[in-house]
Amino acid sequence: MEKQEEIPITIAEALADAHKIWNDRFNQLLLGQQLITTQIAQQQPLPDITAAIAQWTRSFLAADCAISIYNNDPVTQHLEVLASADLPEGYHQDMPALPVDASTCCFGCAATTQTVSIAADIATDALWTGIWRDRALQFQLQACWSAPLITIEGRLQGVLAIYFNKKRTPDTGDTHLITLAAQLVQAAIVSNQQKEIRIAQELKTRDELEEALKVAEMGSWNMNLHTMHSTYSALIRKWFGLPANNASMDTILDSIHREDRQRVKAAIMKAIAENGIYEVEYRVINRESRQERTIYVQGKVLLDDQGQPYLLSGVAKDVTLQRMTAQQLEQEIENRTVELKEANNHLLHANDNLQQFVYVASHDLQEPLRKIHFFSDILLNKHQLHLDNAGQQLLEKISFAAKRMTTLIRGLLEFSRLNNNDRSYVTVDLNHVIDNIRSDFELDINSKAASFDVTSLCSIQAVPVQINQLFFNLIGNALKFSQQDRPPQIQISSRYLAVEEKIIYPDLDPQCEYCELEVKDNGIGFDQQYATEIFEIFHRLHHRETYEGTGIGLALCKKIVENHNGKIFARSAPGEGTSFHIILPVKGLAKNC
Incomplete structure (x- = not known):
């Protein structure tokens, strides 16, 4: 009976011991993970994190081992060494890049299948052949466990390889370790990449800031609050006449006007005491040239991880001209x-x-x-x-x-007589103006069988004589530059500009009401590239033997429109006629439109 009672006690003790062992291993696994996760969060260098993972792995497995991290080159599809810890010196020397191939070593297989690959005995493992097996055995590496490094997007980042100097097959706990270690390595790689991106962005931002300060003619400076030494840009060095690299606070104060020194020191001490903003204006006397200038300085106190002030950083601008008496x-x-x-x-x-x-x-x-x-x-x-x-x-x-x-x-x-001094603005009925001009050109209209299509035109406040001259010249051009094989057709219309249309023309006052008039013909037209030149005085597109004229008519039109605070432009094409657009304020030069 006594022997029968000893059996369950022995089993219970064995189970308790096993539970304690696994519990200790789990705690060891968890503690190592926490320590390494902290290193990753601090964005420590990848070699340091790799060494920590190797130490954690050795401790958990209670075996001598080394690790190597291989990065996948997506272009060449080869694995290249990224970092190693505790591998024999020279192991990777002169070795070719490893192809991502399921038949080449266990880490090549892990990269291809994206699963854990185990070589418990490199000497007999079918994946380890040729130069890879010889090199491993040369350095007394007998086993290798490999796990893929997979990004969040499911892309192959690389492979983690754990080497042993003895043959070894992993148990369930070991497999969890391999998977967890690979996840930590992947997190460390991502963390380091983010750090590199952040550093690059900071450098770019700093360069852009320096360029902006240069353009703005502003200087930058930093004061170490532990040593009370300052570094500064070339512009500040020029203003103060300081040494090339850095200067002590006493040297800088020596360049500040005697009457302003105490005020500057007080402003610095106040900013440090209150962990706040440093802002002061003072006079500087160049240590070499003795030139005096007034500068405005603004800075901010920066705190370290313990919340203590360690740096006063800011900018300065020369405000001598702004502070003239x-x-x-x-x-x-x-x-x-x-x-x-x-x-x-x-x-x-x-x-x-x-x-x-x-x-x-x-x-x-x-x-x-x-x-x-x-x-x-x-x-x-x-x-x-x-x-x-x-x-x-x-x-x-x-x-x-x-x-x-x-x-x-x-x-x-x-x-020359046409100017904007004539302020005799009255309401002008443009329909009446066009009727009078048609009467003036009656002989030309009849001889050329010209036709007119005039819609009801708006009334505006303007100088009547000038408006009559404007349309006399435009209609005269439409009759003169007609095509020989067809009678002239002249269309005259008007409309009021919508609010959103005024934005198109920056010269127009958006608060005013405008009327756009169009004088369109079916004449010979001209190339649109000359649409601006035609309004220049004495500028002609045709020889005077072909079409008589002085080259002054359209220049007069432009000046008349400008006198009325309006705008004139033309659209045309050879053989397709021309349309002149005249935009005039409805209320002339009246205030508030």
Whole structure:
């Protein structure tokens, strides 16, 4: 009976011992995982984390082992060594990159199948052949357990390999260890990649900040609150006349105006005491050139992991010009006022000269032309029999040239007299304006069988004479530049611009109401590339022998529209006619539209 009672006690003790062993191993596994997870969270270097995983693995397995992390190159489909711990020196030396191949070593198999692969005995394992098996046995590595490193997206990152110097087959706990270790390695790789990206972004941000500060003519600086030494940008070094790399606080204070030093020190101490913002304006005297300038400085106290201030970092800007005395500013304003008065006087003088030119052009220049024309007509009419054909042709050319010169001068006079000083704005019925112009061109309209299509046009406040000149020139052009094989068709229409349409034209006042008028014809047209040039004075697209004119008409149109705070432009194509668009304010120059 006593022996029968000892049996269950022995089994219970064995179960208790086994439970304790597994419980201890589980706690060991969990503790190691926590320590390594902390290292990963701190973004410690990958070699340090690899060494920690190797130590944790040795402790859990109670065996000498080494680990190696292989990274997968997605382009070449080869595994390359990323990090190792406790492997014999020279193991990977001169070894070729391992292909991702299920038939090559257990880590090649793990990479291909994306499952754990075990080589309990490298010497006899079918996957370990050739140079890989020889190299492992040369360094007395007899077993290898491999697990794939898989990203969150399911992509192969690489392989974790655990090497043993004795043959070894994993149990269930060992398999959990391999899987968990692979997950930790994958997390460490991702953490290090994020760290590299963050560092690269910080460097890029710092470079961009330095470039922005350079453009803004601002300097940057950092003060180590433990050593009270400062580093600074080239601009601050130039302002203070400081050494090239860094300077002590005493050296910097020595460059600050004597009357401002105590205030600067107090501002620094206050910022440190309150862990807050440092902001002060003071005068600096360059240590070398003795040049004085005023700078505005702003910074912030940075805290370390323990919440203690360790760095004061900020920027500075030269505000010497902004802090000029009121007397200097008044003097500057007075100087500018004098210059403006002189410029106005020059402008008035130039305007007087222009008026004199207008007078000369209207009287002195036209009088000789009238005489040339007059005497040319006498020669042609009374002495024609005394001239041969060549002489008569020369006189006709003289007479034509005199008439053309007279026309040009009159056009130039009209252009120079056209200004925006005429404020006699009245309500103008554009329908009535068009009717009068059609009457003026009655002979041309009848001779060319021209047709008009005029819709009801809007009424605007404008200078009547100028508006009449505007449409006289546009309709005259439509009749002049018609095609020979078909009669002119002229369409004139108007509409009010919608609110959203005004945004298209930055020159227009969005608070004003505008009327857009279109004068469209079926004439010869022109290339759209000349749509701006046609409004330049004396600019012609056609030879005057083909189409007579002075090249002033459209320039007059543009000036009239601009006098009314409007806009004019043209759209055309060769052989397809032209449409002129005129946008005018409905209420002219009235305030508040």
